[in-house]
Amino acid sequence: MSSITALGLVLLCVMVLVGGKQGWRSFLSLLLNFGFLFFAIVLIELHVPPMFVTITTGVIILAITIFMGEDDLRTTVTAFYSSLIVLALLIFLIVFISHWAMVQGFGAEDSDDLEGMSILIGISYLKVSVTAIVISTLGAIAEAAMAISAGLTEILETHPQISNSRLIEGGMGIGRQIIGTTLNTLFFGFFGGFLSLFIWFAGLHYSFGMIFNNKIFVAELIEILISFLGVLLTVPITSLVMVRRRNLLVDKSTETK
Amino acid sequence: MNSKIWSDCIKEVKSVSILQLSRPKKYLLVGMIIFGVLALIFVTHNQSLYQRPIAQVVSVSNGQAQRTEDEFKNVDHQTEQVLSTRLMNGKDRGKKVTVQNTYSDSQPLDQQYRVGNQLFLSQLKEKDGKLSANPAGLKRDTVVVFLSWLVIMILLVTMGRAGGFALISVVINTILFLLAVSIDLHNQGSHVLLIFSTLALIFTIVSLLLVLGPTKKMLATLGATVAGTTVAILIGVLVLQLTNNRGVYYESMQYVTQVPRPLFIAEILLGSLGAVMDESSDIVATLFELKRIDPQVSRLQLFMSGRSVGKSIMGPLVNVLFLIFMADTFTSSLLYLKNGNSWGYTFNMNMSLGMVQSLISGIGIVLAVPVVSLLGALLLGRRSNK
Numbered sequence: 001m002s003s004i005t006a007l008g009l010v011l012l013c014v015m016v017l018v019g020g021k022q023g024w025r026s027f028l029s030l031l032l033n034f035g036f037l038f039f040a041i042v043l044i045e046l047h048v049p050p051m052f053v054t055i056t057t058g059v060i061i062l063a064i065t066i067f068m069g070e071d072d073l074r075t076t077v078t079a080f081y082s083s084l085i086v087l088a089l090l091i092f093l094i095v096f097i098s099h100w101a102m103v104q105g106f107g108a109e110d111s112d113d114l115e116g117m118s119i120l121i122g123i124s125y126l127k128v129s130v131t132a133i134v135i136s137t138l139g140a141i142a143e144a145a146m147a148i149s150a151g152l153t154e155i156l157e158t159h160p161q162i163s164n165s166r167l168i169e170g171g172m173g174i175g176r177q178i179i180g181t182t183l184n185t186l187f188f189g190f191f192g193g194f195l196s197l198f199i200w201f202a203g204l205h206y207s208f209g210m211i212f213n214n215k216i217f218v219a220e221l222i223e224i225l226i227s228f229l230g231v232l233l234t235v236p237i238t239s240l241v242m243v244r245r246r247n248l249l250v251d252k253s254t255e256t257k
Numbered sequence: 258m259n260s261k262i263w264s265d266c267i268k269e270v271k272s273v274s275i276l277q278l279s280r281p282k283k284y285l286l287v288g289m290i291i292f293g294v295l296a297l298i299f300v301t302h303n304q305s306l307y308q309r310p311i312a313q314v315v316s317v318s319n320g321q322a323q324r325t326e327d328e329f330k331n332v333d334h335q336t337e338q339v340l341s342t343r344l345m346n347g348k349d350r351g352k353k354v355t356v357q358n359t360y361s362d363s364q365p366l367d368q369q370y371r372v373g374n375q376l377f378l379s380q381l382k383e384k385d386g387k388l389s390a391n392p393a394g395l396k397r398d399t400v401v402v403f404l405s406w407l408v409i410m411i412l413l414v415t416m417g418r419a420g421g422f423a424l425i426s427v428v429i430n431t432i433l434f435l436l437a438v439s440i441d442l443h444n445q446g447s448h449v450l451l452i453f454s455t456l457a458l459i460f461t462i463v464s465l466l467l468v469l470g471p472t473k474k475m476l477a478t479l480g481a482t483v484a485g486t487t488v489a490i491l492i493g494v495l496v497l498q499l500t501n502n503r504g505v506y507y508e509s510m511q512y513v514t515q516v517p518r519p520l521f522i523a524e525i526l527l528g529s530l531g532a533v534m535d536e537s538s539d540i541v542a543t544l545f546e547l548k549r550i551d552p553q554v555s556r557l558q559l560f561m562s563g564r565s566v567g568k569s570i571m572g573p574l575v576n577v578l579f580l581i582f583m584a585d586t587f588t589s590s591l592l593y594l595k596n597g598n599s600w601g602y603t604f605n606m607n608m609s610l611g612m613v614q615s616l617i618s619g620i621g622i623v624l625a626v627p628v629v630s631l632l633g634a635l636l637l638g639r640r641s642n643k
Contacts, residue, residue, distance in 0.1 A: 001500055001503070002505075003497050003503055004612050004613060004616065005504075007493065007497075007613060007616040007617060007620070008616055010492060010496060011616050011619045014620055014623045015571070015619075018567070018624075018626050018627055019568040019623070019626075020568070022568045022572070023568065023571075023572075025572065026572030026575060030579060030619070033580065034579070034583070037580075037584075037587075038600075038604075040587075041587060041591050041594065042594070042600075044591055045591060045595060065572075065573055065576045066573075068572065069569065069572045069573045069576075097400060097404060100400050101395075101397050102364075102368050102395050102397075104368075105363075105364060105588065107366075108366075109512055110511070113511060113589070114592075117592060117596055118331060118595075119363075119365040119366065120325055120327065120331065120363055120365070121333065121365075121591070121592065122332045122362060122363055123591070123595070124362065124364065125363050125364055125588065128587065129588065131587065132584045132585070133584070135580055135583075135584040136580055136581050136584030136585070137580075138580050139576045139578070139581065140577050140581075142573055142577075143573040143576075143577050146573055150569075175415070175416065176416050176418075178539075179412075179416050179419050179423050180419060180423040180464075180467065180468040181531075181535040181539070182535060183426075183427060184423075184427075184430075184464050184468075184534055185532045185535045185574070185578075186531065187430060187531055188430075188527055188528060188531030189528055189531060189532065189577065189578050189582075190581060191434060191527055191528075192525065192526075192528025192530075193524060193581075193582065193585060195453075195520065195524045195527060196512045196520055197511075197512045199438055199441060199446075199512075199514055200514050202435075202442050207308075209306070209308070212397070213377065213394060213395070213396055213397045214397075215394065215397075218397045218400065221401060221404075223581075225405060225408050228408050228412070229408050232412055232415060236415065
């Protein structure tokens, strides 16, 4: 048995032991996300336009992460809509930033790994890098949207008459509670992968100027900052979507009467 | 109908934002904008601080695109560019330099330069009074400064004090991280695991102190984070040993200058730390809230509610890390597929390490749920017996 299969089985066991049916679903969502991620690479390999792949894969991964993570439809549908809005905003920002920074493809530090490879593959690495950055932020957006939306659903349940502005304030309040730990999650998640690169930089005595203009470093930094921004945008947008959906629900119930 | 709802919505937002943009917030916003403009002016005029020559592209003449095709039938086009540029630093500042550049359609290592771009030069030499050089990469510090400024401004303006603390925690952790890297280099890469697990412990204490303050909550979260992460790493290492690391290709690890295996374990440790902390602090917060509402709550009840909170957080959190780890392998996987490799080989050489990292982190995130629920239940239960 390969190590990955064994570790996967261990993860499945602890997930089911701790989470029961929900644990099983979490494991399944991980598997599906992996499947769609790999499928996205294969689609780009077959010259499907990367932007099309980005948008469809983005929407699918968001849907899997959100709808398989929770049961309450009020929470999940709100979280899904708001994460879609954030995704749309981020795609514009990412396209703008990556055309400015030009951090696609590989850096000089990658040349060992590229030996013997034919790197001129006829597909724009710039477009591919947009896809990669978008995918790296999806989890963070989905998680934040679910946390805010679940909190707001609870507020609405205990105070159904709360005014819209109070509800938005409530959403921002929940945002303030989660922002510290959420940024930590992203920071450590990315810095874990940074470790060997930083040892490389420090070992070869790169200057500050070299690091802040280095293709690989800037690419990683853009990923972190865009994820932070995704979480920050998710907080007010989820609150707004909740206000709007609440109005729709109220209108519907009065119309039918 | 919809537009009415939206306009209501916008009205609400306006009233809220006017409420929220109290005087200090307005000052903060104005201050941040001034700071941002100053930072951008600095970073667009800092060429003299660089040792390496920097030049700005004045005009470009592109040659004819040449078709290339490799043995895997990948078709691309290469174009020669002659850039006339003006030096922006050094003793020859202001002089014209001619730069030869070749770029392809896909732009993996090369790139197309346009008028106005600022780039670093290498092999700057003078021949017959004319300067020529090779391109050595775009000047990218302006993007870094702009994006950092944008994030910090939105963080502080929307999140206030909480945003400030989050920012301080990120800055302190970055400094600690750099310190640990230099200690590691000092030891020539021996004791990697010792250095970075100490670092992980300090990271956890600092971040939790900043988010929660020196409270009982913080101690419970700290205990759970340390226990959950340690057990997960131990299980991970044990499974890797038992299966003889079959299917794990350490040689595919990128940018390695030291023994890869301990470095990889250290990466897993650091990578999962934030997520485990995030989850533990959420669960602990819920348990303390339950205790506040009902001081008579039993240990079993506390444990069960901790578990039910954790159950719904763990799935999304595992996915957050998984997508971060795997997105990094996207470009190189595509390259492997385009070089005629099979799906299996591409997975092994690019994604196997990311997968192992995701799985071990996932085990840590899941195991932290019962650990933190138990710790919280015991801690709060003992208090009620007094």
